[in-house]
Amino acid sequence: MTASSTNSASVRVDAAVVRAIAAHAGEAGALLPILHDIQDTLGWLPPEVTPAVAHALNLSKAEVRGVISFYHDFRTAPPGRAVVKVCRAEACQARGSDALVAHAEAHLGVGMHHTRADGAVTLEPVYCLGNCALGPNVTVNGELAGRVSPARFDALVASVTKEGA
Amino acid sequence: MNTRIYVPADAAARSVGADVVAEAIVAEASRRGVAIELVRNGSRGMLWLETLVEVVTGAGRVAYGPVAPEDVASLFDAGFLTGGAHPLGHGVTEQLPWLAKQDRLVFARVGVIDPLSVADWQAHGGGRGLRKALGMAPAEIVAAITKSGLRGRGGAGFPTGIKWQTVLDTPGEQKFVVANADEGDSGTFSDRMLMEGDPLSFLEGMLICGLGVGADHGYIYLRSEYPDAERVLTAAIANARAAGLLGPNVLGSGKAFDVTLRRGAGAYVCGEETALLESLEGKRGEVRFRPPLPAVAGLFGKPTALNNVVTFGSVPAILADGPEAYAARGVGRSKGTLPFQLAGNLKQGGLVELPFGVSLSELVNEYGGGTASGRPLRAVQVGGPLGAFLPNDALVLPLDYEAFAAKGAIVGHGGIVVFDDTVNMAGMARYAMEFCAIESCGKCTPCRIGSTRGVEVIDRVRAGEDREKDTALLRELCDTMTHASLCALGGMTAWPVLSALDHFPEDFGSPGAAAEGN
Numbered sequence: 133m134t135a136s137s138t139n140s141a142s143v144r145v146d147a148a149v150v151r152a153i154a155a156h157a158g159e160a161g162a163l164l165p166i167l168h169d170i171q172d173t174l175g176w177l178p179p180e181v182t183p184a185v186a187h188a189l190n191l192s193k194a195e196v197r198g199v200i201s202f203y204h205d206f207r208t209a210p211p212g213r214a215v216v217k218v219c220r221a222e223a224c225q226a227r228g229s230d231a232l233v234a235h236a237e238a239h240l241g242v243g244m245h246h247t248r249a250d251g252a253v254t255l256e257p258v259y260c261l262g263n264c265a266l267g268p269n270v271t272v273n274g275e276l277a278g279r280v281s282p283a284r285f286d287a288l289v290a291s292v293t294k295e296g297a
Numbered sequence: 298m299n300t301r302i303y304v305p306a307d308a309a310a311r312s313v314g315a316d317v318v319a320e321a322i323v324a325e326a327s328r329r330g331v332a333i334e335l336v337r338n339g340s341r342g343m344l345w346l347e348t349l350v351e352v353v354t355g356a357g358r359v360a361y362g363p364v365a366p367e368d369v370a371s372l373f374d375a376g377f378l379t380g381g382a383h384p385l386g387h388g389v390t391e392q393l394p395w396l397a398k399q400d401r402l403v404f405a406r407v408g409v410i411d412p413l414s415v416a417d418w419q420a421h422g423g424g425r426g427l428r429k430a431l432g433m434a435p436a437e438i439v440a441a442i443t444k445s446g447l448r449g450r451g452g453a454g455f456p457t458g459i460k461w462q463t464v465l466d467t468p469g470e471q472k473f474v475v476a477n478a479d480e481g482d483s484g485t486f487s488d489r490m491l492m493e494g495d496p497l498s499f500l501e502g503m504l505i506c507g508l509g510v511g512a513d514h515g516y517i518y519l520r521s522e523y524p525d526a527e528r529v530l531t532a533a534i535a536n537a538r539a540a541g542l543l544g545p546n547v548l549g550s551g552k553a554f555d556v557t558l559r560r561g562a563g564a565y566v567c568g569e570e571t572a573l574l575e576s577l578e579g580k581r582g583e584v585r586f587r588p589p590l591p592a593v594a595g596l597f598g599k600p601t602a603l604n605n606v607v608t609f610g611s612v613p614a615i616l617a618d619g620p621e622a623y624a625a626r627g628v629g630r631s632k633g634t635l636p637f638q639l640a641g642n643l644k645q646g647g648l649v650e651l652p653f654g655v656s657l658s659e660l661v662n663e664y665g666g667g668t669a670s671g672r673p674l675r676a677v678q679v680g681g682p683l684g685a686f687l688p689n690d691a692l693v694l695p696l697d698y699e700a701f702a703a704k705g706a707i708v709g710h711g712g713i714v715v716f717d718d719t720v721n722m723a724g725m726a727r728y729a730m731e732f733c734a735i736e737s738c739g740k741c742t743p744c745r746i747g748s749t750r751g752v753e754v755i756d757r758v759r760a761g762e763d764r765e766k767d768t769a770l771l772r773e774l775c776d777t778m779t780h781a782s783l784c785a786l787g788g789m790t791a792w793p794v795l796s797a798l799d800h801f802p803e804d805f806g807s808p809g810a811a812a813e814g815n
């Protein structure tokens with residue numbers, strides 16, 4: 133990484149943090165909305181976020197770190213260019229999600245909870261998407277897809293796998 | 298007049314292509330030079346028929362489904378704009394037995410109206426409960442809820458009127474209403490469908506609660522897995538403000554009520570009411586010790602009426618038509634209706650709202666149509682991940698809080714998950730422990746450590762080295778978790794585990810597995 137790209141990345145982080153804090157200034161219990169806002173913009177929560185948010189909300193860094201680590205949604209490492217989630221909860225299991233998880237891992241070439249080495253895709257479990265009559269369910273970059281057969285899975289992630297190849 | 302066509306924008310319908318179907322219909326209509334009006338409604342709840350397209354005809358709304366984009370041209374060819382016959386046609390929607398036999402109070406408008414139109418909502422009876430409530434004293438509102446027998450739909454079944462009474466009776470300048478829209482239980486989606494299909498009625502329930510308990514502000518804690526509900530609620534709140542339903546002067550009454558929508562961050566335990574409050578306050582979602590009750594000292598230490606989405610959704614009808622009409626439905630101490638959610642391996646999954654007392658068998662076999670795979674049904678889990686697994690012979694059970702409790706099971710949020718005979722119940726028991734380990738808030742050792750140990754012990758039982766000893770150990774561990782956990786996550790994980798072991802011992806490696814400890 134060159135000095136200027138490091139710089140522009142940290143400027144981007146600063147801007148996202150400032151914007152999020154301003155948007156929720158004065159709101160009671162604003163930590164989660166602020167963290168969500170920053171992650172919506174940046175895709176994850178880089179380490180510089182913690183001290184900046186702690187300072188703005190008059191919290192300790194440990195408190196902010198504690199909150200970030202508590203919630204499954206908050207990322208402390210950048211995700212792949214695509215995020216694929218497969219529902220592992222009971223109703224989807226009853227419709228074959230275990231086999232779909234195995235298929236997803238094999239097809240994408242990455243294990244659950246991991247980002248592929250080329251950075252193309254992160255594969256994660258999710259526990260119920262509220263579509264339990266039409267499982268197994270998958271989200272690709274947040275878009276919900278139901279009744280996902282292996283063939284439908286391959287079609288859903290086609291753009292992802294192509295990019296990585 | 299343009300022919301009006303309904304294509305659901307509910308997340309379930311979108312998950313199987315409703316957006317593409319809607320686009321195809323618009324494109325085909327314009328190609329043929331036909332003028333149509335497309336409305337994106339909620340879902341009627343017949344999820345196996347999604348995408349369910351409805352056309353308004355002289356005979357009523359006529360249903361076609363499941364429609365795929367490639368069916369659209371043939372629907373036009375068949376004259377579906379005037380209700381023409383087509384292989385995907387089902388006739389008049391409201392006459393479909395699956396729908397006609399239901400008793401929809403909470404879901405009366407879901408799938409019927411444009412969820413974002415205040416005018417359409419009012420034309421279909423929306424707001425009647427609120428108007429009544431605006432003419433009543435707070436204590437009268439709470440008394441009506443108490444009289445209706447309404448119990449919390451989030452899982453615990455606590456009488457809503459008693460909770461509201463506590464908030465009303467607790468002195469305080471500032472009180473809050475909080476809606477629990479965390480809906481984390483697998484097999485449940487009624488909160489989501491109500492928020493997406495009739496958000497204004499849900500808000501109406503919160504408003505009536507605010508008038509009853511003396512709160513002028515509400516928070517909605519919505520799980521992050523529901524982005525569609527977030528979009529719909531955001532728009533509905535804006536529309537409600539514009540229409541004067543929310544704001545400093547609700548419908549000109551001089552009373553104020555407004556809401557703030559908050560997004561969760563992927564933690565099952567944040568559905569537990571005190572963990573939810575911690576999360577709303579911007580903290581780790583750790584369960585609080587009780588007392589104090591949230592009704593006395595809840596959000597930011599203020600008296601707080603916290604209820605499930607469907608609990609709020611049940612309120613408008615109680616005010617509009619009277620608590621007696623509500624209490625006349627149901628059985629025993631389970632009054633009114635529950636929107637049951639048919640999920641998992643069922644042919645006809647979806648949402649069925651009926652009075653309590655309907656049997657599990659009627660829901661699973663008649664409404665659900667049996668397993669989707671066509672294989673024999675083996676187990677049913679009611680009430681989410683902390684609910685017991687029930688064998689086939691328990692299908693006679695009526696859906697009633699007390700009848701379920703007597704069998705060591707729960708009705709919970711009304712989710713019913715069906716498994717066919719390919720399920721391995723030892724695997725499901727293991728998953729229950731694993732889920733508890735993943736989602737534990739970490740406050741108590743039996744839950745945090747016990748669940749991880751539980752996974753290991755179940756693995757050892759299945760491996761079978763010393764099955765008798767390990768089975769006894771598993772039961773002991775379950776006992777400790779049940780009795781020494783602060784909340785129901787650690788406290789009820791034993792239910793799915795032990796019910797699997799008791800009813801399906803053969804899956805744990807030997808028929809003797811269950812003998813121990815019985």
Ligand SMILES: Cc1cc2nc3c(=O)[nH]c(=O)nc-3n(C[C@H](O)[C@H](O)[C@H](O)COP(=O)(O)O)c2cc1C
Pocket residue numbers: 448449450451452453454455457477478479480481482565566567568569570571603604605606608784785786
């Ligand atoms: C681990 C756990 C998860 C829960 N999840 C939810 C939930 O997602 N939604 C909900 O309404 N209640 C949930 N509850 C129940 C709530 O603690 C609380 O009883 C309920 O929201 C109160 O509202 P009600 O009286 O209207 O049901 C959960 C409880 C526990 C112990």
Ligand code: SF4
Pocket residue numbers: 566584736737738739740741742744745782783784785786787788
């Ligand atoms: S039982 Fe588990 S989830 Fe509940 S308070 Fe204890 S550690 Fe937290």
Ligand code: FES
Pocket residue numbers: 219220221222223224225259260261262263264267269483484485
């Ligand atoms: S269990 Fe997968 S969507 Fe509910």
